[in-house]
Amino acid sequence: MAKRVENLLDRKAYLNAKEGERRSKQREGIVRLVMDWEAILEALERWDGDLEHTGERIYLPRTRNYRWLKYVLRLKRTQRGKSIYMTREENLSLYQKWVELGKKAQDKADFKRLCHDEGVGFPSEVADIIGA
Secondary structure: OHHHHHHHHHHHHHHHHHHHHHHHHHHHHHHHHHHHHHHHHHHHHHOOOOOOOOOOEEEEOOOOEEEEHHHHOOEEEOOOOOEEEOOHHHHHHHHHHHHHHHHHOOOHHHHHHHHHHHOOOOOHHHHHOOOO
């Protein structure tokens, strides 16, 4: 019986360690995304808001590559169901909120909860983070 209790305690410790490792990996993934979002924020602050002038390339530290400014701008749906680019101000406020929430979040689920609580859209790139 003592052996069984010991095995159960070992199993519980193992599961707690695995859960801690999963949360740590998710936290690291969110921190890396925040680095990208901060780089995008810098570029958006320099951008004049004109869609004709989106030829700037941004270095994203997480992926270690460059993206065109136009491809990091977020889209929104119109009342007619058509997708259009968000304005400079909308993009700035969205990325600023994601950076703020990303710095607070402990893991992916926490980040999702914070986004929901703040009424901010959930970024699709967070889905790439390992774990549930």
